[in-house]
Amino acid sequence: MTDQVAMPREPYAGYHQPHDVREDAELTHIGPNTPCGEYLRRFWQPVCLTEQLTDLPLALTIMGEDLVAFRDKAGQIGVLNRHCSHRGTSLEYGIVSDRGIRCCYHGWLFDVDGTILETPGEPPDSRLKDSFVHGAYPTREFKGLVFVYMGPPGTMPEFPVFDTLELPDNEMIPYAIHYPCNWLQVNENPVDPYHSVFLHSRVTEAHFNVSWGALPVVEWHVKEGGKGVHLTNTRRWKDYLWTRINEWVAPNFAQTPDIYQNPDREKFFVRAGLSKWAVPVDDTNTMIIAWRHFNDELDLDGKSDRSDIGLNKVDFLGQTGARSYEDGQRIPGDYEAQVGQGPINIHALGNLGYTDTGVALLRRTLREGIRAVQEGNDPPTIPPTNSGHVPTQCGDVIVNVGSLSEDRELQAKIGRAMGKIITETESLPYRERKAEIEKRAKAYVSEL
Ligand code: FES
Numbered sequence: 001m002t003d004q005v006a007m008p009r010e011p012y013a014g015y016h017q018p019h020d021v022r023e024d025a026e027l028t029h030i031g032p033n034t035p036c037g038e039y040l041r042r043f044w045q046p047v048c049l050t051e052q053l054t055d056l057p058l059a060l061t062i063m064g065e066d067l068v069a070f071r072d073k074a075g076q077i078g079v080l081n082r083h084c085s086h087r088g089t090s091l092e093y094g095i096v097s098d099r100g101i102r103c104c105y106h107g108w109l110f111d112v113d114g115t116i117l118e119t120p121g122e123p124p125d126s127r128l129k130d131s132f133v134h135g136a137y138p139t140r141e142f143k144g145l146v147f148v149y150m151g152p153p154g155t156m157p158e159f160p161v162f163d164t165l166e167l168p169d170n171e172m173i174p175y176a177i178h179y180p181c182n183w184l185q186v187n188e189n190p191v192d193p194y195h196s197v198f199l200h201s202r203v204t205e206a207h208f209n210v211s212w213g214a215l216p217v218v219e220w221h222v223k224e225g226g227k228g229v230h231l232t233n234t235r236r237w238k239d240y241l242w243t244r245i246n247e248w249v250a251p252n253f254a255q256t257p258d259i260y261q262n263p264d265r266e267k268f269f270v271r272a273g274l275s276k277w278a279v280p281v282d283d284t285n286t287m288i289i290a291w292r293h294f295n296d297e298l299d300l301d302g303k304s305d306r307s308d309i310g311l312n313k314v315d316f317l318g319q320t321g322a323r324s325y326e327d328g329q330r331i332p333g334d335y336e337a338q339v340g341q342g343p344i345n346i347h348a349l350g351n352l353g354y355t356d357t358g359v360a361l362l363r364r365t366l367r368e369g370i371r372a373v374q375e376g377n378d379p380p381t382i383p384p385t386n387s388g389h390v391p392t393q394c395g396d397v398i399v400n401v402g403s404l405s406e407d408r409e410l411q412a413k414i415g416r417a418m419g420k421i422i423t424e425t426e427s428l429p430y431r432e433r434k435a436e437i438e439k440r441a442k443a444y445v446s447e448l
């Protein structure tokens, strides 16, 4: 952990800025055998889109490890150590085979689990191929994404199916975007709702909807046992009180409600607009690997564009490095704000305030998880409900409060009540939960 350094107090203090301050390695270094790397390896991580698995192998780097991913002709997905365990040729030049992948150099054939099936140049009685295995990781394909478990085999957790990922009548389109910076600064963004007011609204122009510029009342909640953080972000907009719940599930999953939400009518628990992971590539590169959601309740103003979602693209402003440098300067977005923190944000040079409460809670939660794993414990995870889904809270509730006072204390009270209703109903199936939230939210407001 890095301590805050003393900051200068007089103007024109450039010369006195601290220069020899390093990043917080405990939270930011993710390679093999690092504390954070070991912690992150205890969770299933998405590594690519299934559409990237063609007839050619895909070179990947995940958490500092060079890998190759492929789908063999029998349909099995393999994620293997990239360098051939014969003499190190990269398997990105391998031949995807009926079963497994064949190294181009001397034809060794590797199955998806790393078993060496053939060493064709060796004598027929050679036992070399049976004397060891090639490095491989378990995989899981889910809704257009490929997930990998890179931790110790004995501690592999259940694959978590979050409730938002199997909603009825909900379409999910996968996407993946490269961010050339450390994973943590990408991971932190969803628990910082104040950037929506400034970056996405007031500082240049409204990126999504003008209502985002209303200063909200925000309260953060650590999920019991250090399993994540969610927040109630409550705004008054005309006759409506809009409570928005963003959430982060440790270590690197986050959900944001409707990107194009417009609080122009009552809505009761419209769920995630996107679900995403911030997956470390190495210490200074990250992939956002995610889905955009589409259903009849999201994006009622029709601003989304399905055709603009996929590899290195998503259909809202400022999310990728594809714009020109000048465009990024004129209307900066999430990409510029996060990548612009530098290759690895140096926490000791920052000065957190009240609005960064979520960031501080997230860092503390991660540190506790990292240390728990170092001490030989399993990191905390959210258990599924009877439906088999891991319950989440992300969503928007918009209630008509008419001419009710605009007092911010009252706003906070209503937001808190909406958040409580949402968490208290988490074990109900989706439609029942939604109906219950509507009933209870309306009853609460009518009694104010
Ligand atoms: S280096 Fe791969 S088979 Fe020889």
Ligand SMILES: [Fe+2]
Binding pocket: 189, 195, 196, 200, 334
């Ligand atoms: Fe943002």
